[in-house]
Amino acid sequence: MGKTIAFTSAAVNYLPKVRKLFTSIRRYHPEFELVLALADELPASLDLSAEPLDEVLALADLPIDDKRRWTFFHSIVELATAIKPYALLDLLARPDVDRVLYFDPDMVLFSRLDDLLGRLDGANVVLTPHLTRPETDLEAIRDNEISALKHGVYNLGFLGVRDQPEGRRFAQWWADRIYHFCVADIPAGLFTDQRWIDLAPAFFDGVDILKSPRFNVATWNLTKRDLSGDLQSGFVVDGEPLGFYHFTGFDSGAHRAMATKNAPGNTSVDALVQWYADEARFDADEPVAKLPWAYGAYSDGSPIPSAHRRIYRARPDLQAAFPDPFVAGRGSLREWMLLQGPLEHPELAEKKSP
Missing domain, CATH: 3.90.550 (Spore Coat Polysaccharide Biosynthesis Protein SpsA; Chain A)
Known part of the structure; x- marks a missing residue:
């Protein structure tokens, strides 16, 4: 094999x-x-x-x-x-x-x-x-x-x-x-x-x-699965060893909130969730966690709004006109989104304060 x-x-x-x-x-x-x-x-x-x-x-x-x-x-x-x-x-x-x-x-x-x-x-x-x-x-x-x-x-x-x-x-x-x-x-x-x-x-x-x-035990199925045990002796689900948890x-x-809602009073679920919280408590402080996503911004560093992605995806004419959509500057997709975009897609217009 x-x-x-x-x-x-x-x-x-x-x-x-x-x-x-x-x-x-x-x-x-x-x-x-x-x-x-x-x-x-x-x-x-x-x-x-x-x-x-x-x-x-x-x-x-x-x-x-x-x-x-x-x-x-x-x-x-x-x-x-x-x-x-x-x-x-x-x-x-x-x-x-x-x-x-x-x-x-x-x-x-x-x-x-x-x-x-x-x-x-x-x-x-x-x-x-x-x-x-x-x-x-x-x-x-x-x-x-x-x-x-x-x-x-x-x-x-x-x-x-x-x-x-x-x-x-x-x-x-x-x-x-x-x-x-x-x-x-x-x-x-x-x-x-x-x-x-x-x-x-x-x-x-x-x-x-x-x-x-x-x-694949998760909050959405805890209402119908009985999770018991602990980290030392092992967790069990309906009498079977826990395979993997999501x-x-x-x-x-949201996870802790739904776990509490779907398995109220279950100390094993509480212990499992708290274990992961303890394991993850320094995740946000790791330098790697602070690295920006390579595809999250235009070439000038400005963030790409989700609306820009949706509009570009839906319009083959824009895809043909701007073959590298990440490029910023004159004649770029970003410039089009800022100048022409609001005229054709009113949702791109900035909301003005009352």
């Missing part, structure tokens, strides 16, 4: 979270090869030799058509998700690779995943649903089931694909869709890379849906 690669996708400033994920994978699966798909440019001064990873696969390394304009289309979150299928295709194409696993950088492993790997060995793709049991409380239905309908049935914080023709066909289809439609636009039926995967079980053979409560929305405080 060939090697297993586990990868994540992030910008440079997310490296403290990547470190926690990869450290946990190294602890339980030292045999995995760890790859960071970088939705950014790697600063020459940044030394990653001490980081728990084997390779950085940067955006510049990925064969994406019209990359400069395509990159401009995306916010930092959209780009980090948009490169996932391209990294997956690259890793699956390597001759000695048998399985590729993706984990979001805000995940942590808490035990080995041999049962998950066994399921993948008998499938082509493995997915984890946001929810595996129906909610019974009306507010939880609103919070969790309706949210899953908006954001996608399956949480793409995790994905496993085997190097088989059907697995590669799935990865190529996903990349083809994401190239054009990786945008956070819930009213239009899109949520970055995630909503597309709702179609995967219908389009592809060998798609295995992992319903074990120990995989600390999504942690920096904003």
